[in-house]
Amino acid sequence: MNIEIAEYLRLDDRFPHILCPGCGIGSAMNAMVRAISESSMNKNEICVVSGIGCSSRVPGYIDCDTFHTLHGRAIPSATGIKLARPEMEVIVIAGDGDLLAIGGNHFIHAARRNLDLTVILINNFNYGMTGGQFSPTTPQGKRGTTAPYGSVERDFNVCEMAKVAGAVFVARSTTYHTPHLKGLIKQAMKKKGFAVIEVVSQCPTLYGRLNRMGDAIKMLEYYRDNSITVTQVKEPKDAEGKIVIGVLWETEAPEYSEVYKKVIDIAQKK
Amino acid sequence: MNIEIAEYLRLDDRFPHILCPGCGIGSAMNAMVRAISESSMNKNEICVVSGIGCSSRVPGYIDCDTFHTLHGRAIPSATGIKLARPEMEVIVIAGDGDLLAIGGNHFIHAARRNLDLTVILINNFNYGMTGGQFSPTTPQGKRGTTAPYGSVERDFNVCEMAKVAGAVFVARSTTYHTPHLKGLIKQAMKKKGFAVIEVVSQCPTLYGRLNRMGDAIKMLEYYRDNSITVTQVKEPKDAEGKIVIGVLWETEAPEYSEVYKKVIDIAQKK
Amino acid sequence: MKKSNPNPVVQTAKTGIEISIIKEFCKGCGICVEFCPKDVLALGSDLKTNCINIEACNGDALCELRCPDFAIFVKNPKKKAIKK
Amino acid sequence: MKKSNPNPVVQTAKTGIEISIIKEFCKGCGICVEFCPKDVLALGSDLKTNCINIEACNGDALCELRCPDFAIFVKNPKKKAIKK
Amino acid sequence: MRKEIRLAGTGGQGLLKAGEILAEAAGVYENKKVIQTQSYGPEARGGASKTDIIISDEEILYPKARQVDVICCLSQKSVDAFLKDLKDTGIVIVDSFYVKRCNAKNVFPLPLSTETRQKFGRELFMNIVLLGALAEITKIVTVDSLRNALANRVPPATIETNLKALDLGVFIAQIKD
Amino acid sequence: MRKEIRLAGTGGQGLLKAGEILAEAAGVYENKKVIQTQSYGPEARGGASKTDIIISDEEILYPKARQVDVICCLSQKSVDAFLKDLKDTGIVIVDSFYVKRCNAKNVFPLPLSTETRQKFGRELFMNIVLLGALAEITKIVTVDSLRNALANRVPPATIETNLKALDLGVFIAQIKD
Amino acid sequence: MNQRSELLSGNEATALAAIKGGVRFFGGYPITPSTEIAEIMALELPKLGGVFIQMEDEIASICAIIGASAAGMKSMTATSGPGFSLMQEGIGYAIMTEVPTVIVNVQRGGPATGLPTKVAQGDVMAARWGTHGDHPAVVLSPWSVLESFTLTVKAIEISERLRMPIILLSDEIVGHMREVVSLPDSVSVYERKKPTKSPDEYLHYADDTNYDSPIASFGEGYRIHISGLTHRKDGFPTNDPKTIAWKMDRLRNKIDQNRDWLHYSEQFDLDAETIIISYGSSARTSLEAKYEYEKKSGKKIGFLRLITLWPFHYKKLTELLKNAKRVVVVEMNQGQMIREISRAVPRGIDVTGVNRVDGELITPEEVLAAL
Amino acid sequence: MNQRSELLSGNEATALAAIKGGVRFFGGYPITPSTEIAEIMALELPKLGGVFIQMEDEIASICAIIGASAAGMKSMTATSGPGFSLMQEGIGYAIMTEVPTVIVNVQRGGPATGLPTKVAQGDVMAARWGTHGDHPAVVLSPWSVLESFTLTVKAIEISERLRMPIILLSDEIVGHMREVVSLPDSVSVYERKKPTKSPDEYLHYADDTNYDSPIASFGEGYRIHISGLTHRKDGFPTNDPKTIAWKMDRLRNKIDQNRDWLHYSEQFDLDAETIIISYGSSARTSLEAKYEYEKKSGKKIGFLRLITLWPFHYKKLTELLKNAKRVVVVEMNQGQMIREISRAVPRGIDVTGVNRVDGELITPEEVLAAL
Numbered sequence A, B: 001m002n003i004e005i006a007e008y009l010r011l012d013d014r015f016p017h018i019l020c021p022g023c024g025i026g027s028a029m030n031a032m033v034r035a036i037s038e039s040s041m042n043k044n045e046i047c048v049v050s051g052i053g054c055s056s057r058v059p060g061y062i063d064c065d066t067f068h069t070l071h072g073r074a075i076p077s078a079t080g081i082k083l084a085r086p087e088m089e090v091i092v093i094a095g096d097g098d099l100l101a102i103g104g105n106h107f108i109h110a111a112r113r114n115l116d117l118t119v120i121l122i123n124n125f126n127y128g129m130t131g132g133q134f135s136p137t138t139p140q141g142k143r144g145t146t147a148p149y150g151s152v153e154r155d156f157n158v159c160e161m162a163k164v165a166g167a168v169f170v171a172r173s174t175t176y177h178t179p180h181l182k183g184l185i186k187q188a189m190k191k192k193g194f195a196v197i198e199v200v201s202q203c204p205t206l207y208g209r210l211n212r213m214g215d216a217i218k219m220l221e222y223y224r225d226n227s228i229t230v231t232q233v234k235e236p237k238d239a240e241g242k243i244v245i246g247v248l249w250e251t252e253a254p255e256y257s258e259v260y261k262k263v264i265d266i267a268q269k270k
Numbered sequence C, D: 001m002k003k004s005n006p007n008p009v010v011q012t013a014k015t016g017i018e019i020s021i022i023k024e025f026c027k028g029c030g031i032c033v034e035f036c037p038k039d040v041l042a043l044g045s046d047l048k049t050n051c052i053n054i055e056a057c058n059g060d061a062l063c064e065l066r067c068p069d070f071a072i073f074v075k076n077p078k079k080k081a082i083k084k
Numbered sequence E, F: 001m002r003k004e005i006r007l008a009g010t011g012g013q014g015l016l017k018a019g020e021i022l023a024e025a026a027g028v029y030e031n032k033k034v035i036q037t038q039s040y041g042p043e044a045r046g047g048a049s050k051t052d053i054i055i056s057d058e059e060i061l062y063p064k065a066r067q068v069d070v071i072c073c074l075s076q077k078s079v080d081a082f083l084k085d086l087k088d089t090g091i092v093i094v095d096s097f098y099v100k101r102c103n104a105k106n107v108f109p110l111p112l113s114t115e116t117r118q119k120f121g122r123e124l125f126m127n128i129v130l131l132g133a134l135a136e137i138t139k140i141v142t143v144d145s146l147r148n149a150l151a152n153r154v155p156p157a158t159i160e161t162n163l164k165a166l167d168l169g170v171f172i173a174q175i176k177d
Numbered sequence G, H: 001m002n003q004r005s006e007l008l009s010g011n012e013a014t015a016l017a018a019i020k021g022g023v024r025f026f027g028g029y030p031i032t033p034s035t036e037i038a039e040i041m042a043l044e045l046p047k048l049g050g051v052f053i054q055m056e057d058e059i060a061s062i063c064a065i066i067g068a069s070a071a072g073m074k075s076m077t078a079t080s081g082p083g084f085s086l087m088q089e090g091i092g093y094a095i096m097t098e099v100p101t102v103i104v105n106v107q108r109g110g111p112a113t114g115l116p117t118k119v120a121q122g123d124v125m126a127a128r129w130g131t132h133g134d135h136p137a138v139v140l141s142p143w144s145v146l147e148s149f150t151l152t153v154k155a156i157e158i159s160e161r162l163r164m165p166i167i168l169l170s171d172e173i174v175g176h177m178r179e180v181v182s183l184p185d186s187v188s189v190y191e192r193k194k195p196t197k198s199p200d201e202y203l204h205y206a207d208d209t210n211y212d213s214p215i216a217s218f219g220e221g222y223r224i225h226i227s228g229l230t231h232r233k234d235g236f237p238t239n240d241p242k243t244i245a246w247k248m249d250r251l252r253n254k255i256d257q258n259r260d261w262l263h264y265s266e267q268f269d270l271d272a273e274t275i276i277i278s279y280g281s282s283a284r285t286s287l288e289a290k291y292e293y294e295k296k297s298g299k300k301i302g303f304l305r306l307i308t309l310w311p312f313h314y315k316k317l318t319e320l321l322k323n324a325k326r327v328v329v330v331e332m333n334q335g336q337m338i339r340e341i342s343r344a345v346p347r348g349i350d351v352t353g354v355n356r357v358d359g360e361l362i363t364p365e366e367v368l369a370a371l
């Protein structure tokens, strides 16, 4: 097909994909594929890794090396790949349940090590694949099938946590702001070290329906009307009740495989 | 024996304990037992929970209900107890490896839920029980038996992480400052919600020896000479290279089991 | 393992802008329709997106970028050069 | 299951301050000795702590609080009341 | 009496719920032995979804339909996949919008989705519309039993609309006759 | 020739390391068949610790000592626990500071810890001192073999001190004679 | 309308049974095809003042339910293959510490992520041997919605009486299948016996009896110590070989001394030459096949349905199968229970497996073909 | 001085073998009594440019080594009981996705935390059946320091040839015991075959042969898809029963078609009436007992040492034991391999277990008592 990004997709027999109509994961995948395409990377040197969940189905559609691991285990699996083949660009894409519930520990430890991974965290505020249970990002009071009276747990601030754990690049966007998201993914891929992008997404089938948020369009309208770019935030209260998008944190720190090279140097000298 | 704290100890056949001479865990246990004693709590209403490790041996010496669980699993096990018996004071005591390596995820999730636990994290910068491997708190460059060339990983800032994850009380002390530590433990126990105390401790047998830090006394002298109380820190650079001790963070937030009671109310009304 | 060759429906505007829609992929979510600033698109009776006003298209390709299903593509001869 | 009954060595100062040492528990780490501000304690030839100068003891009980092994206890009649 | 009914379509069309209502209608309100099983795509959604309901006077052991009396298909894919189990004398009810080809003897193509969209603005109640039509055409259960079952199995706020959907289904089937 | 030697004491006294050196001395430098096993408390430290070394001209299968020729004990607890496996003709070497009671025929109480503390300021090298004494008393291996083995098995910077400790052990044993 | 008859799925019946059986703490993590159990618990437990908590993963779930049970609350979790594998360490911990609890595994196709929405019976051996170290195991397998209810109640009771985790091994068909059932309003609930000894005399692992023993829970003033290290009668760790041997025997005796009453099975026509043995959803197919075969051929076929999969009662089976000339074992795996069954029948007897591992329920035709 | 002879422990030999056998990636988490393996890898791998990484737990460890192997690097981890239980889900994933790797389990006393510093052979069944779902397993058990070396090399080779995780089941005695050995300077290393087909034609799970097949790794331009969902030849998930059956057969065939060459054992005097069967450290005791018995009684005793525990070669065993009148199975568990052995010998033959589960190495006296 005469489409620019076609070469990065497994168009021949994997599409249409299994995601629901209007699911934000598709838009995030769209932005990711374009980011890859525009970075003019050799697709043979990219590995996209996921766990289990709707979001984790993404790798199956991308025409590069793809690794659909166990629930929660995308990051440690990616760790093995990245260290075995440091020349590869390793991108992790998975859901909030996968990366923060069962996989939360790997997330903070990889950040701490500052391994050169690009992590795209699709936050749809629930466990989509298993049918809409609440997740560690479900805002208090919202419903999931396992929170029929509204969730009583507080939600994680993913971006703050990534930063404190050691990530060198932390950003947020939404599935409404796909051009913006695409740009962030490009930046994250370029960044040496642990880079995280939280994609605020919609699960109209479950979370949206359970919480009476309307269809995908309604949810995107909400994201459109309630987002604020980080540069627009002049004082804390500007951000209240808003989704702050943009690069939230960036710093420089030695990347893990580079530091590890030093160990090799020392060891080989001895 | 005619000792005030004797009633809180299993003095009859568990002592002398198995910890090495000069191990800081003993001092931390000492402070903890005194904190309990001075809080005049009924020892039948206390449960001390640990994982696996030298630090996790502490419960075996305390004369209350004690739970020596699996490596890394003190917090989820404590979660079950606390929710089954909300009237009990549930104290978790374990090492940096237990709570932050294998158990890191439970740590942040319990903090997020703001479950009413008092977590005493004995940070001796290595895995003592298994013989001195580096841990997530080992400073970069320091040695462990699995980091013979010095650790290349960055260490976690436990206290910051606890705060970001949702803890309502975060404090730090050292095994040199046992009266101070005792006071913090008392405060933490009183606090409703997830309270964390990082105890900077010494493992003279392994970490100390591997990193040529001298014996227990030398290590304590170091803690004495390089600590600064949080109130003494006037500007960030005062804290540079120092161990900041005291209450680092305190806030109020609804505690999990209380919030859960609301769910019960809603459910029962329906 | 090549099995299917998605067959897009293509329309070209006087401006040279070209919109391709892969009906097979479109799930009719309406996102492209709703957020098109120029009302170029509409859901048809087939419950898929349709290009109803190609001439109005300004070529910003927002539909293409937001479509969760890789079902709509816009070629804008003017933009082409800038992109890569 | 009561098996052992630790038997402390007790010394009492004129001030009424009383130091009990449970030799069975003491591992001779020297922490109490080193950080005693009044040099009341010393490691003996038995490699355990010993009270060598009870009269100098100011009763702050720092040794008691720092001892990792619950091997030394200080009773200070003056402090008693304040404590609980 | 033993009847095997299969409802098939895409995940999200509510066929499982429809199957439950049918099973409850027969099992609880008409005192039949009944068993319902289901089969669906990877994890909880997407792709093909089907549910089999067996209604019988006797104990039912093997719970899957093997000699199906009635197959209802709301997607072309499900027609292609599941028709093979149809009895010679079996009937097929299909949605005339989603199903274009159906190679069977007794086919009832009904404008279920079109009519549902027309009446309710969206397809949300198509599963119940289907039940109405199914009852009307096959008489396997009474519409009254369906009404009763439905009341237990849909959110209270939606009962009324669902009952309307049931009537719409009956109506569509009658017209067809 | 078959000799079973047991070194026992508390975790941290370096008996495992001493056992290794002994085994390497006999196995690598004197071409004997040799096997060393160990046993210690919960996880990696604390409590009783012991190591068995079997030295033989023939293949050794069962690797634990059963009829021990020489037991060296650096703690009272280890005397109490491990003496039962001693051969009738076996000898016991004990540290005279840590061991107060020892009920056996051939006991050599040696001031290992006291002398070590005196010479090196701490007990760190007591394990090697013990080896020297053991070699001198039992002649199971030569001190030279121990020297060679030691050089491979202690940090280079400490070789010299360790060799001195070895000599100290030999000396202590000679005095005892 | 039947008196209180209702249309329920196996998973729904399990959840309702847990509640009726006294479970007041559920800690879990969603996974297909078990999730409905958690969802119902989330809805129902708060109504009774019980606790539902969704933990961060399955490891946390099993630890939480162990903690809750040690603190005196009947507890349960539900999962499927991948989660079950993750729970193995925790299951071993509950066995070692003798904490009663119930783990429901609604089987799906494995290994690994496998077939999340499709049926299998591939976890039979993992349920017996999954955790490391020697250990006892009790595994019950329901074949219907009603039995999902009754066996859950049974599992709770056994867990309390034997002080150990009990595994309810369901499968996707049984879990998701809906039938009309009339559930009892209440069930008899075994209540953990409280110790009568004083805390000073109480030993947490006293073994006058190996079951129905009084157990102290946290918070009751006994100041017990619970540890996953091999321990003495008082719960404190030991390295003493005799005490270790005592503990290991104690664990083994839970099975050895109770094998008889732990054995549940259903059987008829065992005097026939050919006997079909099966369990769970494939037993439904098997019985259907038996009837169809008998209708066609006029010859009887024996039928034996295992309800207790573990402990496997070799003697009992040998006895039940004493007239068999041929045994056909029907299961949806590559041959797991057949391993045990082969050992229970005399050597000469032909033991044939009818197996299916493609995610579909085995059909009567397949069983008939082997008869 | 012997030519290159050195005093090594079993764990040290395993680590050195891994390095000589081409392992360049080790991901692990410390646990007694396996930790020395990690410690040596941490020291030695960087010297060769290899990667040692201490992961945050055992789950992360197994995932990391699977990732590294999928990216073309030979990889390994080492653990003990509790860690092994935690790895079960990951082991199943490696089996399903057919990624070669080696898992060393140095057994200690279980269940649960159990006896961290004491020996046991209680994980034999967990090594076979620990992960959920039907799956193949290859488990090798060394009895000496030298064999810790040779079997590690073997395990690496088998893992590559069969494309699956191989378990080296050592124990605390073998792992910590020191012996003098002369290791080869180099060993023959099996190198993963690279595909010769073009990426368009390449199928990651083509099954012309079931072993020694070419495998593409990440980064080689094949753009493969690896998934733990049951998949087609091209690696993409499927729900098609036929394809599922194909995949399950494919996995089973790894064992069924290779059982012969996977079988390693050592035996002598099998014409004797009584045969001792054992493995790992308890085989040392057994052989000692054989010799002692023969010395005393003048009567021969047969000896059979299993090196491959799984797959268990029933036919081969039947053949080897055809003259036996009595079989004595010596193992440090409550009777695990004896279950398989009983099935391999004719029904009349007496099969006696000599077991010990108190953390101590079984003694020759105990074996002698059973002879």
Ligand SMILES: Cc1ncc(C[n+]2csc(CCOP(=O)(O)OP(=O)(O)O)c2C)c(N)n1
Pocket: A052, A053, A054, A055, A056, A071, A094, A095, A096, A097, A098, A099, A122, A124, A126, A127, A128, A129, A130, A135, E043, G029, G030, G031, G032, G058, G082, G083, G086, G113
């Ligand atoms: C070990 C294990 N536990 C549970 C599951 C079931 N499971 C599959 S996906 C999922 C959560 C998906 O949520 P998320 O990661 O947020 O992704 P989404 O589907 O919302 O994109 C769960 C719990 C599993 N496959 N494996």
Ligand SMILES: Cc1ncc(C[n+]2csc(CCOP(=O)(O)OP(=O)(O)O)c2C)c(N)n1
Pocket: B052, B053, B054, B055, B056, B071, B094, B095, B096, B097, B098, B099, B122, B124, B126, B127, B128, B129, B130, B135, F043, H029, H030, H031, H032, H058, H082, H083, H086, H113
């Ligand atoms: C699942 C599991 N993995 C590994 C171990 C081995 N292990 C025991 S304690 C420990 C770490 C101890 O370190 P830390 O928690 O920091 O406590 P410390 O001993 O330093 O007080 C490890 C890795 C185990 N017991 N269980």
Ligand code: SF4
Pocket: A018, A019, A020, A022, A023, A024, A025, A054, A055, A124, A128, A129, A202, A203, A204, A205, A206, A207, E045
């Ligand atoms: S269930 Fe939700 S997250 Fe999953 S594909 Fe559907 S809309 Fe997307």
Ligand code: SF4
Pocket: B018, B019, B020, B022, B023, B024, B025, B054, B055, B124, B128, B129, B202, B203, B204, B205, B206, B207, F045
């Ligand atoms: S090893 Fe370290 S942490 Fe453990 S008891 Fe000894 S000094 Fe303390």
Ligand code: SF4
Pocket: A022, C025, C026, C027, C028, C029, C030, C031, C032, C033, C048, C049, C066, C067, C068, C069, C070, C071, C072
């Ligand atoms: S956004 Fe994509 S899937 Fe949605 S209607 Fe438009 S073309 Fe179709």
Ligand code: SF4
Pocket: B022, D025, D026, D027, D028, D029, D030, D031, D032, D033, D048, D049, D066, D067, D068, D069, D070, D071, D072
């Ligand atoms: S601090 Fe305690 S253990 Fe250390 S020397 Fe003093 S009394 Fe003994």
